[in-house]
Amino acid sequence: MRMLRLAGALALSIFIAAPVSAQTPATKVAPAATSAPAAKPAAAALLDINSATKAELDKLPQIGPARADAIIKGRPYKGKDDLINKKIIPQNAYDAIKDKIIAKQK
Template identity: 45%
Template structure:
Protein backbone atom coordinates (compact mmCIF):
# COMPACT_ATOMS: atom_id res chain seq x y z
CA UNK A 1 0.00 0.00 0.00
CA UNK A 2 2.85 2.37 0.80
CA UNK A 3 4.36 1.74 -2.63
CA UNK A 4 1.12 2.70 -4.37
CA UNK A 5 0.79 5.94 -2.40
CA UNK A 6 4.45 6.80 -3.05
CA UNK A 7 4.04 6.18 -6.77
CA UNK A 8 0.87 8.30 -6.89
CA UNK A 9 2.62 11.15 -5.06
CA UNK A 10 5.59 10.99 -7.44
CA UNK A 11 3.28 10.98 -10.44
CA UNK A 12 1.31 13.95 -9.08
CA UNK A 13 4.54 15.89 -8.39
CA UNK A 14 5.80 15.17 -11.92
CA UNK A 15 2.52 16.41 -13.43
CA UNK A 16 2.56 19.58 -11.32
CA UNK A 17 6.21 20.26 -12.20
CA UNK A 18 5.63 19.78 -15.92
CA UNK A 19 2.53 22.00 -15.80
CA UNK A 20 4.47 24.74 -13.99
CA UNK A 21 7.28 24.59 -16.54
CA UNK A 22 4.81 24.79 -19.41
CA UNK A 23 3.17 27.89 -17.93
CA UNK A 24 6.49 29.57 -17.08
CA UNK A 25 8.08 29.02 -20.48
CA UNK A 26 7.68 31.92 -22.92
CA UNK A 27 6.25 31.03 -26.27
CA UNK A 28 8.74 31.33 -29.10
CA UNK A 29 8.41 34.61 -30.96
CA UNK A 30 8.07 34.24 -34.70
CA UNK A 31 11.03 35.57 -36.67
CA UNK A 32 10.42 38.80 -38.55
CA UNK A 33 10.07 38.01 -42.21
CA UNK A 34 11.28 40.43 -44.90
CA UNK A 35 8.58 41.77 -47.17
CA UNK A 36 9.95 39.84 -50.11
CA UNK A 37 13.11 37.78 -50.31
CA UNK A 38 14.10 39.35 -53.63
CA UNK A 39 13.76 42.89 -52.27
CA UNK A 40 16.23 42.24 -49.45
CA UNK A 41 18.85 41.06 -51.96
CA UNK A 42 18.27 43.98 -54.31
CA UNK A 43 18.53 46.77 -51.73
CA UNK A 44 22.17 46.13 -50.73
CA UNK A 45 23.11 45.83 -54.38
CA UNK A 46 21.49 49.19 -55.14
CA UNK A 47 23.27 50.77 -52.19
CA UNK A 48 26.63 49.44 -53.40
CA UNK A 49 25.99 50.74 -56.91
CA UNK A 50 24.98 54.13 -55.54
CA UNK A 51 28.22 54.37 -53.58
CA UNK A 52 30.26 53.44 -56.64
CA UNK A 53 28.41 55.97 -58.77
CA UNK A 54 28.79 58.79 -56.28
CA UNK A 55 32.12 60.55 -56.45
CA UNK A 56 33.09 61.51 -52.91
CA UNK A 57 34.99 64.71 -52.43
CA UNK A 58 38.56 64.11 -51.26
CA UNK A 59 39.27 65.24 -47.71
CA UNK A 60 41.82 68.05 -47.36
CA UNK A 61 44.48 66.87 -44.92
CA UNK A 62 45.58 70.46 -44.29
CA UNK A 63 42.21 71.67 -43.01
CA UNK A 64 40.01 68.65 -42.22
CA UNK A 65 38.61 68.20 -38.74
CA UNK A 66 39.26 65.05 -36.71
CA UNK A 67 35.73 63.85 -37.53
CA UNK A 68 36.29 64.29 -41.27
CA UNK A 69 39.57 62.37 -41.09
CA UNK A 70 37.96 59.66 -38.97
CA UNK A 71 35.43 59.06 -41.77
CA UNK A 72 38.26 57.76 -43.96
CA UNK A 73 38.56 53.98 -43.56
CA UNK A 74 42.04 53.01 -42.39
CA UNK A 75 42.71 56.09 -40.30
CA UNK A 76 42.58 55.59 -36.56
CA UNK A 77 42.94 58.10 -33.75
CA UNK A 78 46.74 57.78 -33.59
CA UNK A 79 47.21 58.45 -37.32
CA UNK A 80 44.72 61.33 -37.22
CA UNK A 81 46.60 62.96 -34.34
CA UNK A 82 49.89 62.64 -36.24
CA UNK A 83 48.35 64.11 -39.39
CA UNK A 84 47.03 67.14 -37.51
CA UNK A 85 50.29 67.76 -35.61
CA UNK A 86 52.45 67.66 -38.75
CA UNK A 87 50.37 70.12 -40.80
CA UNK A 88 50.72 71.77 -43.33
CA UNK A 89 51.56 69.43 -46.18
CA UNK A 90 52.71 70.57 -49.62
CA UNK A 91 51.27 67.35 -51.08
CA UNK A 92 49.60 64.21 -49.80
CA UNK A 93 52.70 62.07 -50.41
CA UNK A 94 54.38 63.90 -47.55
CA UNK A 95 52.32 61.75 -45.20
CA UNK A 96 54.71 58.92 -46.08
CA UNK A 97 57.91 60.93 -46.61
CA UNK A 98 57.51 62.58 -43.18
CA UNK A 99 56.71 59.14 -41.70
CA UNK A 100 53.30 60.25 -40.47
CA UNK A 101 51.63 57.08 -41.78
CA UNK A 102 53.08 53.89 -43.26
CA UNK A 103 53.09 53.22 -47.00
CA UNK A 104 50.35 50.49 -46.92
CA UNK A 105 47.95 52.83 -45.12
CA UNK A 106 48.73 55.62 -47.59
CA UNK A 107 47.98 53.29 -50.51
CA UNK A 108 44.53 52.59 -49.04
CA UNK A 109 43.61 56.24 -48.47
CA UNK A 110 45.43 58.15 -51.22
CA UNK A 111 42.34 58.36 -53.44
CA UNK A 112 40.29 59.84 -50.59
CA UNK A 113 42.63 62.67 -49.57
CA UNK A 114 44.08 65.86 -51.02
CA UNK A 115 46.48 68.52 -49.72
CA UNK A 116 45.13 71.91 -50.72
CA UNK A 117 47.45 74.85 -50.41
CA UNK A 118 46.52 77.89 -48.38
CA UNK A 119 46.45 81.08 -50.43
CA UNK A 120 48.72 83.93 -49.34
CA UNK A 121 45.69 86.18 -48.85
CA UNK A 122 44.22 83.63 -46.42
CA UNK A 123 47.40 83.64 -44.31
CA UNK A 124 47.32 87.39 -43.73
CA UNK A 125 45.79 88.35 -40.41
CA UNK A 126 42.79 90.53 -40.96
CA UNK A 127 42.35 93.40 -38.50
CA UNK A 128 39.56 92.94 -35.98
CA UNK A 129 36.86 95.59 -36.62
CA UNK A 130 35.97 95.65 -32.90
CA UNK A 131 39.46 96.78 -31.84
CA UNK A 132 40.35 100.43 -32.21
Protein backbone atom coordinates in the same frame (compact mmCIF):
# COMPACT_ATOMS: atom_id res chain seq x y z
CA MET B 1 -0.31 16.74 -99.40
CA ARG B 2 1.64 16.29 -96.21
CA MET B 3 4.55 18.36 -97.60
CA LEU B 4 2.12 21.15 -98.39
CA ARG B 5 0.85 21.17 -94.80
CA LEU B 6 4.40 21.30 -93.45
CA ALA B 7 5.28 24.13 -95.80
CA GLY B 8 2.16 25.99 -94.73
CA ALA B 9 2.98 25.49 -91.05
CA LEU B 10 6.55 26.68 -91.64
CA ALA B 11 5.34 29.76 -93.48
CA LEU B 12 2.89 30.50 -90.69
CA SER B 13 5.61 30.23 -88.00
CA ILE B 14 7.87 32.61 -89.94
CA PHE B 15 4.99 35.05 -90.33
CA ILE B 16 4.20 34.92 -86.61
CA ALA B 17 7.83 35.27 -85.55
CA ALA B 18 8.60 38.18 -87.88
CA PRO B 19 6.68 40.91 -85.97
CA VAL B 20 8.37 39.96 -82.68
CA SER B 21 11.86 40.40 -84.10
CA ALA B 22 10.80 43.60 -85.88
CA GLN B 23 9.59 45.07 -82.59
CA THR B 24 12.77 44.30 -80.65
CA PRO B 25 14.84 47.32 -81.83
CA ALA B 26 11.97 49.71 -81.07
CA THR B 27 11.77 48.53 -77.45
CA LYS B 28 15.46 48.93 -76.62
CA VAL B 29 16.32 51.36 -73.85
CA ALA B 30 18.44 54.37 -74.75
CA PRO B 31 22.08 54.12 -73.58
CA ALA B 32 22.93 55.68 -70.24
CA ALA B 33 24.52 59.10 -70.08
CA THR B 34 28.29 59.30 -70.14
CA SER B 35 30.13 58.95 -66.86
CA ALA B 36 31.99 62.26 -67.24
CA PRO B 37 29.58 64.20 -64.95
CA ALA B 38 30.06 61.53 -62.26
CA ALA B 39 33.78 62.37 -62.10
CA LYS B 40 33.17 65.87 -60.73
CA PRO B 41 31.32 64.77 -57.55
CA ALA B 42 34.16 62.34 -56.81
CA ALA B 43 36.68 65.19 -57.05
CA ALA B 44 34.53 67.32 -54.74
CA ALA B 45 34.51 64.48 -52.19
CA LEU B 46 38.31 64.62 -51.68
CA LEU B 47 39.26 65.38 -48.10
CA ASP B 48 41.85 68.12 -47.62
CA ILE B 49 44.45 66.82 -45.15
CA ASN B 50 45.53 70.40 -44.40
CA SER B 51 42.13 71.45 -43.08
CA ALA B 52 40.17 68.30 -42.20
CA THR B 53 38.99 67.81 -38.63
CA LYS B 54 40.02 64.85 -36.51
CA ALA B 55 36.53 63.37 -36.94
CA GLU B 56 36.75 63.67 -40.76
CA LEU B 57 40.20 62.08 -40.86
CA ASP B 58 39.06 59.29 -38.53
CA LYS B 59 36.41 58.26 -41.09
CA LEU B 60 39.10 57.40 -43.66
CA PRO B 61 40.02 53.71 -43.99
CA GLN B 62 42.95 52.65 -41.77
CA ILE B 63 43.03 56.05 -40.07
CA GLY B 64 41.96 55.98 -36.45
CA PRO B 65 42.14 58.66 -33.75
CA ALA B 66 45.91 58.29 -33.23
CA ARG B 67 46.74 58.59 -36.95
CA ALA B 68 44.28 61.47 -37.31
CA ASP B 69 46.15 63.28 -34.50
CA ALA B 70 49.47 62.56 -36.22
CA ILE B 71 48.17 63.95 -39.53
CA ILE B 72 46.98 67.13 -37.80
CA LYS B 73 50.30 67.58 -35.94
CA GLY B 74 52.29 67.13 -39.17
CA ARG B 75 50.59 70.00 -41.00
CA PRO B 76 51.03 71.74 -43.38
CA TYR B 77 51.50 69.33 -46.28
CA LYS B 78 52.71 70.44 -49.74
CA GLY B 79 51.32 67.26 -51.28
CA LYS B 80 49.45 64.22 -50.08
CA ASP B 81 52.60 62.10 -50.46
CA ASP B 82 54.10 64.12 -47.59
CA LEU B 83 52.21 61.71 -45.34
CA ILE B 84 54.78 59.10 -46.41
CA ASN B 85 57.76 61.44 -46.82
CA LYS B 86 57.33 62.78 -43.27
CA LYS B 87 56.62 59.25 -41.99
CA ILE B 88 53.22 60.27 -40.60
CA ILE B 89 51.44 57.07 -41.68
CA PRO B 90 52.66 53.72 -43.09
CA GLN B 91 52.53 52.92 -46.81
CA ASN B 92 49.59 50.51 -46.51
CA ALA B 93 47.46 53.19 -44.81
CA TYR B 94 48.48 55.75 -47.44
CA ASP B 95 47.56 53.32 -50.24
CA ALA B 96 44.10 52.94 -48.70
CA ILE B 97 43.40 56.71 -48.61
CA LYS B 98 45.45 58.26 -51.44
CA ASP B 99 42.45 58.43 -53.80
CA LYS B 100 40.28 60.03 -51.12
CA ILE B 101 42.55 62.90 -50.00
CA ILE B 102 44.14 66.07 -51.31
CA ALA B 103 46.61 68.58 -49.85
CA LYS B 104 45.36 72.03 -50.82
CA GLN B 105 47.61 75.05 -50.37
CA LYS B 106 46.32 78.23 -48.75
